[in-house]
Amino acid sequence: MTTTILDDLRAALGAKVATSAADLAAHGHDEGYPGTYAPDAVVYAESEADVLAVLAFARTHGVSVTPFAAGSSLEGSAICVRGGVSLDVTRMNRVLSIEPDDFLAVVEPGVTHRELSRLARRHGLFFSVDPGADASLGGMAATGASGTTSVRYGTMKHNVLEARVALLDGRMLDLGTRARKSSAGYDLLPLFVGSEGTLGVFTRLTVRLHPLPPSAASVRVIFPDVRRAVDATTALLGAGVAPQRLELVDAETVKAVNAYQGRDDPEVPTLWIEVVGRDDADVKASLDVVEDVCAESGGNVVGRALKESERAALWTVRHHAYYALRAAAPGHDVRIGDVCVPISALPNLVDEARRLLDEHALHAPMLGHVGDGNLHLLFHAAPSDDDAWARIDAVSDALARHAIASGGTCTGEHGVGIRKRKYLRAEHGDALDVMRDLKRLFDPHELLNPGKIFE
Amino acid sequence: MTTTILDDLRAALGAKVATSAADLAAHGHDEGYPGTYAPDAVVYAESEADVLAVLAFARTHGVSVTPFAAGSSLEGSAICVRGGVSLDVTRMNRVLSIEPDDFLAVVEPGVTHRELSRLARRHGLFFSVDPGADASLGGMAATGASGTTSVRYGTMKHNVLEARVALLDGRMLDLGTRARKSSAGYDLLPLFVGSEGTLGVFTRLTVRLHPLPPSAASVRVIFPDVRRAVDATTALLGAGVAPQRLELVDAETVKAVNAYQGRDDPEVPTLWIEVVGRDDADVKASLDVVEDVCAESGGNVVGRALKESERAALWTVRHHAYYALRAAAPGHDVRIGDVCVPISALPNLVDEARRLLDEHALHAPMLGHVGDGNLHLLFHAAPSDDDAWARIDAVSDALARHAIASGGTCTGEHGVGIRKRKYLRAEHGDALDVMRDLKRLFDPHELLNPGKIFE
CATH class of the missing domain: 3.30.465.10 (Uridine Diphospho-n-acetylenolpyruvylglucosamine Reductase; domain 3)
Known part of the structure; x- marks a missing residue:
């Protein structure tokens, strides 16, 4: 953006326009994408009128606009790959x-x-x-x-x-x-x-x-292998207890948290299951069903938490996985893989992930929203270790394609951003062209968050 | 369609093309829209290839195509207002x-x-x-x-x-x-x-x-007025029992069914509530919660059904409402109104409906999927009673506009078809223009089910 154009932006939005190095840097990255792409200016919008003023400015000057808020995206969705204005809406927080x-x-x-x-x-x-x-x-x-x-x-x-x-x-x-x-x-x-x-x-x-559910309780159940944990998941979803949470962590994850927290939980695939109900008796009865169903798939209960404080303790491993990994690999950057498949395809996905990690000599704990068929791999490497990142790219790429071939998706919940753009043709076929047509309808000159979703 | 064009259709689809008077008539109406619009030809598609052949024919000759199956739509969605081909997919039934x-x-x-x-x-x-x-x-x-x-x-x-x-x-x-x-x-x-x-x-x-829920049970609860029945609904939705059904019928409906079936159920607003659970004990405990919650809003339980056969008996009034009305008004045509509002707006909607019916000297039982805020009025009149239908139009129109003004919609579940087209500007504002843009993108010459959704 030229100085003249910036002056126009300031004329329209006054002190809401920021161009300090700190402002630009803070809007140039998110929490997961490695590249940095700073905007030319940040506008701290305070109202719908401000948003419309920024869009009018973008139209007039052909400047691109990328909405930004907490900056917690993981795939680069909120960063300005072509500069322009970062439209920060954090002040619109009522x-x-x-x-x-x-x-x-x-x-x-x-x-x-x-x-x-x-x-x-x-x-x-x-x-x-x-x-x-x-x-x-x-x-x-x-x-x-x-x-x-x-x-x-x-x-x-x-x-x-x-x-x-x-x-x-x-x-x-x-x-x-x-x-x-x-x-x-x-x-x-x-x-x-x-x-x-x-x-x-x-x-x-x-x-x-x-x-808010009147009552809730959690149980932690260990399994000899992931396949049986997934069998239990399918059975649980059919058992009429409608779990509120159904989370899987693999042996690696438990191992990392054990080291991080000085625990000695069994280092095997583990399900965390939370049920809710009308009252404590209801929830206890649901837990009985959950435990019976898990036992039929070879699961063993290693923790049951009825009170809220106990629940918090029980969920520690699941919540601390990310920090445990960071502690276990100091100085490493982390990239969280995100693929999602039909539940029946999850055991094969996990096997394939394990095989790929071994083949590429990588270490990455896995955890997942197993009730959704959603698997996250916590890849990590030193920022400068180009070779490791190339291997991570290879595994990540193969897993995305495996998920799509299994009837699933290259991203369950993190979005496409920059990194997943290349999979959309395989995932959507001709529907990708329709998506492009829609993009053109709303944004013919590619000014709205350009460079995202589409290659 | 000219004979030459029809010959082209027959060349492409052979014996799947039907033009007998009976075929055309059967595809010229649905179950709710009074007008009859027969197609020029019916194609009984048996495969995706047949569907594509019909679309190719439509493109080539500029002939319109309207998909058709059970013909049970209520707003004219599946009838051919501009002739052309009725694309019947009932043989694609695997x-x-x-x-x-x-x-x-x-x-x-x-x-x-x-x-x-x-x-x-x-x-x-x-x-x-x-x-x-x-x-x-x-x-x-x-x-x-x-x-x-x-x-x-x-x-x-x-x-x-x-x-x-x-x-x-x-x-x-x-x-x-x-x-x-x-x-x-x-x-x-x-x-x-x-x-x-x-x-x-x-x-x-x-x-x-x-x-399939392992266990289910139903309860029928009467209320002094609709407002209190809706209060109970809101409380039930917040009580952690997640009803499987939550239906309201008004006094008129009960009265019609009483006459139809020789019953003497109390002729007041009634909720039908069905809950499901892990087992019979679970369901009984949920019913206790339901009954307590209803009692707090002035509800009185008049029927409780635990076994499937009892449930069927209990639901009789709800299921027979339509037939009871037909029996009560022999020779009348029925039009089912369908509006949907935020639950908090439902009591006012019911009051307004009652007021409008009185004002226009009409009789129409009301029932609704009250847990969704969805109200149906069963309007009826002799087919030739133009004056009554004009008054029904007036009430129907005022209710659609009232629902939209209350943050709701002119159709909860029946679709727009022909009759509700005129409300979409009020309901969607500028978004209606975007819908038209999308229509144009997929169907620039208005060949796909023309005359529906948009005026």
Whole structure:
């Protein structure tokens, strides 16, 4: 951007425009993509009017715009590969209403899921999508995020009810409905959820809240191998207990956490299962079913937690996996692989991952939202170890293609960003051309988050 | 269509082309729209290749094509307002696979939901969307159908996992994924679900199956007024019992069924509530919660059914409402109103409906999927009573606009078809123009089910 163009931006948005080295650097990377692509300017939007002013500026000057909030994306979705303006919406962080009778909240895109959860709790409600990082709701909607409880409550695609979207041409669209269902014409909302800011900019979201379960309990069950843990998962999903969480960690992960925390948990594949219910008796009865079902697949219960404090302790291994790995491999960068397959294809995916890791002499703990068929590999290497990163690329690439060939997807919840663009043809075939047609319809000059999703 | 053009169709599709008066008449109406619009020809497609041949013919000759299956639509969605070809897919009725480990089935579009349910049951599974009529899955996907169990399992939008779609230009798209979630680019599947055959033709669907609940029970609860029944609904949705059905009928409906069946149920607003669980003890405990919650809103239990046979008896009133009305008003045509609002807005909607009916001197029992905020009015009048139909139009119109103004929708589950087109601007604003842009992208010459959704 030339100085003249920057002056125009300042004329429109005044002190909300920032160009300091620190501002540009902070918006040049996310938490998972290795490259840095700084914008030419950051605009800290405070309102929908500011968002529209930035889009008008982009139109007039042919400058690209990339929405940014918590910066917790993992695939480069929020960084400016072609410079331009980083449209920071973190100041649009008001929870506009919580409406308990309709089980929903209306928020600005910069609100984080933790903040919303905190406020919802006062009404006996919670926001169910928890991606781990304290992501913004706008960013989570943009990547179609999910997390540990999606097996019961669905992903952002199921929990965004309405979105107000600013289009590049200056129109504001109100998509979705507060009614629980509608058959009134084309459902445009799901097109925008997961579009990573390439079609428009969210200025407001209505999200679903769920009643806090009156009671919950967790159990940790070890299995001789991953295949049997997955058998148990399938049986659990059919058993009428509707788990709230159904998480798998592999032996490597348990080993890393044992070392990190001085524990001596059995270093074998382990399922973490959480059930909820009307009251403690209900939950205990569900746990009995869960344990019977797991036993039939060769599982052994090694921990049962009824109270909230016990539950927290039980979930330690699962929650600490990432930090344990970082501690086990000091100085290493971590890349989190994210593929998702039909549940029946998960054992083969895990076998294939193990085989690929061995073939490429790599070490990567695996964990997954197994109730969703979603597997994460925690790849890691020293930042300068080009050879290791090349091998990680090879494994990552083979796994994405294996997942697609198994009827699954190259990304279950992290989005496409930059790194996964090359798999979309294999995954979508001719539908990728239709996606490009839609992109062209909303953004004919490729100004909205250019270089993402499409190669 | 000229004789020459028809000859071309016969050359391409042989004996699958039908032009008898009976064939044309059978495809000229549905179960709810009063007008008759016969096609020029019917093609009984037996395969994807046949569908593509019809689309190629349409392209070449500029002839319009309207997909047709069970013909159970209510808003005219499947009839040929501009003639052309009725593309009948009822012979594409194979269940291609049931895959219990992944809780899904792959079907051709002409399979009916009852047939799928029958086959799924052998695997301990069921297909959850039951619109009442024995609709085809292709038609249900096309209108975004739902039914009594959507409060727990969602609508077709939540239960179609993959669709294979034939585009007018001859491309085949494979949309969606068998993985339980994906963030891989734009989610095009929800754009086609609910598009009423105006963007493409389904040739195959992958749908979700759910485990048959090990145990279920129902309860019937009467309330002094609708407002208190809705209060109970909100409380029930927050109570952690996740009802499988949550249905409301008004006093008029009970009265009609009493007369039809010689019953003497209390003629007041009544909730039908069904809960499911691990086992009978679980379900009984849930019923206790349900009854306590209802009592707090002034509800009185008048029937409790634990066994399947008892449940069937209990649900009689709900199931027989339509037939009771037909019996009560012999010779009348029935039009089923369908609006849907946020649950908190339902009491006002019911009050407004009552007021409008009184104002226009009409009688129409009301029932609703109250857990979804979805209200149906059973309007009826003699076919020739133009004055009554004008008053029905007036009430129907005012209710659609009231629902939209309340943050809801002019159609919860029946689709737009012909009759609801005029409300889409009020409901969607500028987003309607975007819908038109999308229509133009897939069907620039308006050959696919023309005259539907858009005015």
